[in-house]
Amino acid sequence: MSLRRRLLWSLGLAFGLLWLSVGLLMYLHLNEQVAKTLDQRLASSANMVAGLISRQPEMLVTTNTNPLILEPDSQGVACQIRATSGEVLLQTTGARGASLSDSRPGFSSRQIDGEAWRLYTLEQDGVFITTADRMSERTRLENGIILVMVVPFTLALLGGLAVLWWGIQSGLRPLQRLHDELRQRDPLNLEPVCITEAPSELTPVVTTLNGLFARVERTVAREQRFANDAAHEFRTPLTGIKTHLQVARQVTDVKQQRALANAEKGVVRLQQVTEQLLMLARLEQGGVWQEEKRSCISDILQTVLADFHDRSRLRVENQAAEEYVRVPLTLAVVALRNLVENALKYSAGQCAIVVEKAGGAGTEEAPEVSFLVRDSGGSEPAASHGLGLSIVEAVTSRYGGSLRSAHNETGGMDWTLRLPLDG
Known part of the structure; x- marks a missing residue:
């Protein structure tokens, strides 16, 4: 009815x-x-x-x-x-x-x-x-x-009764206009809904609906960027593997071994891309990690730094060593490592990792830990960080964190990853 x-x-x-x-x-x-x-x-x-x-x-x-x-x-x-x-x-x-x-x-x-x-x-x-x-x-x-x-x-x-019928008809007319607008709208149209002379009771519905449209638009944009990044990430190692194998067929001895070694690096890179895709798919589908739902900041930094053999280009300042964040260790490590990898990749000089506590008592903000990853400048735009950035956004979206970027005075980028504190 x-x-x-x-x-x-x-x-x-x-x-x-x-x-x-x-x-x-x-x-x-x-x-x-x-x-x-x-x-x-x-x-x-x-x-x-x-x-x-x-x-x-x-x-x-x-x-x-x-x-x-x-x-x-x-x-x-x-x-x-x-x-x-x-x-x-x-x-x-x-x-x-x-x-x-x-x-x-x-x-x-x-x-x-x-x-x-x-x-x-x-x-x-x-x-x-x-x-x-x-x-x-x-x-x-x-x-x-x-x-x-x-x-x-x-x-x-x-x-x-006639006045009651007329009043109900008039009162529900904005709802009918909303129904007509949504029914006639193109599926790709995610613009905010605007209902003229809408009563105050309908305003929360329109606001919620517009918020849903905005989230869907961001999701669609993220999916499109993910598709583009995935295509780019797959195309680069596959092209490199194909090129090195062609060279290996044409040369012998040392040059052949070098070409095969480069092809193996491409396979490793392709494997990493595949693992990132699988992790991103698991995050998007709400996958459950069996490990503890909190992780120590010191453990996060130690695990991230262990993946980099040359630490001469990394400078670390940890002002919240004993704090815990409400994110599993695996996901926190993956998110921070992707930011550090991208900073090293698109930076000509040294990169800095600054960890400090933000918000909490006496402020309107919830207590968080801020991971600032700063590079010294590169030629690539901030939006070209590929699958790594998509994974970071997926982690922050799922666990109530945030990711912000800004240009710094050295011509590079400052990436600020904020994760909620536990306890």
Whole structure:
């Protein structure tokens, strides 16, 4: 069921039940008030007759064996005046008047000629004055009052439901515009969504959606860069291997051995590229490393430096030797080693590795360890670091770190790898 239909059903049902409950309470209250008003009219009529008798007591003196009052215009009322002895002094004509005898003081109900009547009897100065209303007349009056109430009430209910439908339609129109824009959008279009006059409740949805588009765009860009880097990394050693093997076939002795040795280096390089691709694929797929989820900075530096036989071009400053980062040792070593390899590859002079603690207590930043890898300048642009940079970005993305680059005063690049501290 759509959101629009669900809102219409739920709010319409609640609205209708509320109005019907109010209408029922109004009907019961009105019915009670009408009955009270008509009873008060009966009592007033009896009191009026009593007042007339008290002013003209000769009205009760008659020798007529069939005492009568002029029959009223309405057939739904009756009246009787009788003495305490039971003698009827005055009454309306017909069975209606005769049937009012023996009624007790106060209000009561009685069946007369198969019809229900409402009676009121007043005792005053030794006489009983009884007035009566036919209940069918009361029912017609109540139905008329109810009809007058129900018609505008029903119109108001229908109007309210119409206004509710219009309000839901208008309120969900921005959501419909968002649906239309996303449905008509090209799959390659990752531009932010812009909904004019969007309500505040829809703003978090649009913001989250635009954030998703931005992450997808970065992922697509990273995948494209990865594809380009992988093609370049594979093409270089394969071309070198092919060239050296061709040379080896054409020469002998020392030159042949040198060509084969160079071809072997190309195979080693190709093996390294393959291993990096496998590690990057494992990172992208959320692979699990069985080792401890934290590593000591001293162990990271020691393992990285062990891979470089010539350390004369490396200068290390470790100001956080005893700290731990929330990254497995293997991944932390791979990330830092790739940065150092690239710095040495694209630097003509010495490279520096500076480790220091950043953020923490008293600052708004979370505690981190900063690995600064600085080279002294090279001819390659920063974006040409290939698969190594892709692996570093994958590690930082997975473990909440960051990687930033900036040009330094020597013409080289400063690569700052930040990893979260553990504890």
